[in-house]
Ligand SMILES: Cc1ncc(C[n+]2csc(CCOP(=O)(O)OP(=O)(O)O)c2C)c(N)n1
Ligand code: SF4
Ligand code: SF4
Ligand code: SF4
């Protein structure tokens with residue numbers, strides 16, 4: 001990763017805010033860092049207003065530490081909790097109307113290919129369950145049907161968290177929420193199955209309990225989208241506020257859900273599998 | 289008044305461990321000092337969720353982190 005986009009002109013460094021200077025001196029730029037070194041370098045994510053102990057905030061933290069090439073990445077978000085942190089990082093962030101991430105990302109990916117034909121730009125849309133599977137549903141599905149080459153990540157807290165607890169298509173059947181007091185009558189939408197049917201070339205379901213695995217799938221989803229087509233990660237990122245989970249038990253809850261109904265699943269097409277095998281083989285040759 | 293996490297650095301340094309730093313939801317908050325071989329908390333950024341206590345005490349049985357009440361002057 002290059003340092004150029006954060007490197008100030010000579011003489012200006014002394015006038016910059018401390019967090020910016022820390023990013024130049026101790027940030028990940030120009031080094032090989034990965035998410036398993038969190039806590040030992042200055043992260044590109046900054047302070048943000050998401051709640052204490054929020055597992056979605058944790059996901060955003062690991063996401064920014066896992067980008068294969070942050071200086072050429074553009075992140076798209078929408079109304080919902082995640083954007084409160086997604087927008088606070090040293091990576092360009094686009095915020096549209098609620099639910100339109102995948103329409104904007106489709107146009108953006110095509111425009112970047114025209115404008116920078118020799119450069120790889122990574123586009124990642126991250127939105128909530130309401131943003132992607134309810135209100136933005138048609139745009140999500142059509143970006144997949146059209147085989148648009150970018151990554152979609154659903155941070156699924158199984159509720160409209162940002163607006164105080166309405167049920168979403170991804171809320172589990174029977175669950176009672178503040179603004180759905182009678183209990184949900186329908187099943188949780190089969191998001192990863194829809195993604196496979198609609199043509200995603202790499203699809204993952206994951207509860208963030210293992211940082212190495214989470215970081216690896218984020219990287220894989222972005223790399224596969226560069227060459228082959230749409231990719232999708234469905235992550236369980238609990239809302240401790242709307243589901244009344246004591247903050248110190250948020251990781252315990254994720255581990256329990258992983259055992260119960262959020263077990264790790266990774267699907268990829270044969271050509272994507274061959275592509276990753278080739279990369280792993282080259283890495284081994286370098287190490288040998 | 290609010291809660292922040294504090295690491296017993298001497299005790300933490302007796303282990304070869306960085307686990308809690310990998311589970312804090314906040315960026316640039318629960319850091320690791322390689323010279324001291326210990327985790328430490330950047331207190332103004334800590335939101336007091338105590339997830340790190342769960343990792344250190346409940347999962348690892350190392351009991352190096354406590355939640356402490358601080359006041360702003
Ligand atoms: C067009 C439009 N409709 C409604 C809203 C209000 N609104 C803001 S966030 C949100 C729901 C968020 O739920 P989700 O997408 O699951 O994200 P979460 O906050 O749970 O992470 C809604 C309905 C809006 N901002 N714009
Ligand atoms: S409302 Fe829920 S999802 Fe939103 S920041 Fe708070 S804990 Fe996280
Ligand atoms: S989990 Fe406990 S022992 Fe391990 S680094 Fe953190 S404070 Fe130290
Ligand atoms: S209490 Fe929460 S925010 Fe503070 S250091 Fe521990 S895990 Fe991080």
Ligand SMILES: [Mg+2]
Pocket residue numbers: 128129130155156157158159160161168
């Ligand atoms: Mg939601």
